[in-house]
Amino acid sequence: MVAALTQLLLFQLAGEVIARGLDLPVPGPVLGMVFLFLTLVLRGEAGANLEGTSQGLLQHLSLLFVPAGTGIIVHIHRVADEWLPVIFSLFISTAATLIVTALVMRMTLGHKAGDTSGETA
Amino acid sequence: MTPRLGELWVYLSASPLLGLTVTLAAYQGGYWLYRRSGMNPLANPVLIAVAILVSLLLITGTSYQTYFNGAQFVHFLLGPATVALAVPLYAHIKRIRAMLVPVVTGLLAGSLTAVLSAIAIAKLFGATTPTVLSLAPKSVTTPIAMGVAEQIGGIPSLTAVLVIATGILGAVGGSYIFNAMKLHSPAIRGFAIGVASHGIGTARAFQESEQAGAFAALAMGMNGLLTALLLPALLPWLGTWLGG
Numbered sequence: 001m002v003a004a005l006t007q008l009l010l011f012q013l014a015g016e017v018i019a020r021g022l023d024l025p026v027p028g029p030v031l032g033m034v035f036l037f038l039t040l041v042l043r044g045e046a047g048a049n050l051e052g053t054s055q056g057l058l059q060h061l062s063l064l065f066v067p068a069g070t071g072i073i074v075h076i077h078r079v080a081d082e083w084l085p086v087i088f089s090l091f092i093s094t095a096a097t098l099i100v101t102a103l104v105m106r107m108t109l110g111h112k113a114g115d116t117s118g119e120t121a
Numbered sequence: 122m123t124p125r126l127g128e129l130w131v132y133l134s135a136s137p138l139l140g141l142t143v144t145l146a147a148y149q150g151g152y153w154l155y156r157r158s159g160m161n162p163l164a165n166p167v168l169i170a171v172a173i174l175v176s177l178l179l180i181t182g183t184s185y186q187t188y189f190n191g192a193q194f195v196h197f198l199l200g201p202a203t204v205a206l207a208v209p210l211y212a213h214i215k216r217i218r219a220m221l222v223p224v225v226t227g228l229l230a231g232s233l234t235a236v237l238s239a240i241a242i243a244k245l246f247g248a249t250t251p252t253v254l255s256l257a258p259k260s261v262t263t264p265i266a267m268g269v270a271e272q273i274g275g276i277p278s279l280t281a282v283l284v285i286a287t288g289i290l291g292a293v294g295g296s297y298i299f300n301a302m303k304l305h306s307p308a309i310r311g312f313a314i315g316v317a318s319h320g321i322g323t324a325r326a327f328q329e330s331e332q333a334g335a336f337a338a339l340a341m342g343m344n345g346l347l348t349a350l351l352l353p354a355l356l357p358w359l360g361t362w363l364g365g
Contacts, residue, residue: 005201008201008204008205009200009201011204012200012201012203012204015204026272026349026350026353027203027264027265027268027269027271027272027349028200028268029199029200029201029203029204029264029265029268030203030265030268030345030346030349032200032203032204033203033204033205033206033207033210033342033345033346034207034346036204036205036207036208037207037210037211040207040208040211041211041214046208046211046212050208051208053205054205054208054209055208057198057201057202057205058202058205058206058208058209061202061262061320062148062166062167062320062321063144063145063148063167063170063195064195064196064198064199064202064263064264065167065199065263065281065284065285066144066147066148066167066170066171066174066192066195067144067188067189067192067193067195067196068196068199068263068267068277068278068281068282069167069168069170069171069278069281069282069285070144070171070174070175070178070185070188070192071185071189071277071278071279071281071282072171072175072278072279072282073175073178073179073185074185074278075276075278075279075282078249078251078252078276078279079279079282082247082248082249082252084246084247085242085243085244085245085246085247085248085252086243086248086252086256086283088242088243088246089238089239089242089243089246089248089256089259090239090256090259090283090286090287090290091290092238092242093234093235093238093239093242093256093259093260093287094235094259094260094287094290094291094294094317094318095294095298096234096235096238097231097234097235097238097260097291097313097316097317098291098294098295098298098299098313098314098316098317098318099298099302100230100231100234101227101228101230101231101234101312101313101316101317101340102227102299102302102304102309102310102313103302104223104226104227104230104231105223105224105226105227105308105309105312105313106304106306106309108222108223108226108227109220109222109223109306109309
């Protein structure tokens with residue numbers, strides 16, 4: 001577990017250093033994720049150790065959102081002042097994203113590869 | 122408060138121990154309620170934990186900064202957790218290859234729709250620029266969305282709240298929308314909810330079926346990556362419009 005955690009931190013560190021060093025517009029941990037993904041593709045397997053630790057970390061992923069979510073307290077006035085655009089944006093954009101993604105996939109999938117809907121879009 | 126209790130409070134409020142403990146306790150409470158509700162998406166544990174913590178901070182008059190001194194240890198783990206997303210992503214690599222064209226086109230269309238419609242609607246209804254920029258990455262998983270928000274000039278902590286709200290909306294509304302569309306393919310249902318509603322949508326997709334869940338996890342990882350690359354690059358093009 002320690003070895004796997006060290007590995008994750010090293011990839012994050014590499015991502016952080018390269019993102020900042022080259023002034024890339026990508027968050028360091030995201031770059032670390034890409035590096036790890038490419039490493040796994042090259043290596044051909046993740047290994048039980050890394051799999052177990054990642055699973056443990058991702059299983060409690062929602063806990064990790066709590067401190068940031070509590071930050072709403074700092075922005076209560078902003079949300080109260082702008083609740084109308086925020087609510088409309090969240091509702092309409094989320095529905096639109098679901099519909100557009102599904103429609104485009106249904107169109108490009110056609111009738112093969114197990115699309116049981118049999119509909120044409 | 123008696124003088125002794127007062128002293129105790131001074132000690133506890135200055136130590137990271139209290140912020141860390143209440144964060145874990147509030148989440149445990151939220152998770153317990155979520156289980157008790159039969160995993161109802163409306164009883165989202167993060168939402169409940171945040172409501173408990175905000176109430177506590179307001180009642181005790183504690184500043185967010187003081188609270189965060191303790192909670193930052195939990196917050197820090199978002200970095201390695203983001204890196205760890207590569208592992209489930211790699212586990213689904215065969216599925217990506219098998220459905221490459223629908224997955225890639227669906228991802229591009231969905232990712233662009235999520236970002237552009239969020240910006241356009243917020244702008245249309247008069248949101249200020251920091252709020253618009255905080256809304257832009259709302260469909261991707263929190264650690265990535267917060268990083269992106271920071272990059273583009275949004276407010277990361279506001280983005281975190283908006284991301285969680287988006288996740289709950291997609292998880293609750295997704296099945297109604299897909300049923301109305303007469304869309305039954307688990308791969309498409311899962312992938313679309315993963316693009317729109319990241320991890321919270323993915324959790325919901327796993328309840329529908331294993332296949333839907335796998336595609337949602339895939340979509341969450343891919344959309345996180347694409348949005349992180351695309352949004353900062355798109356922004357200069359939208360710049361004049363946003364500034365106006």
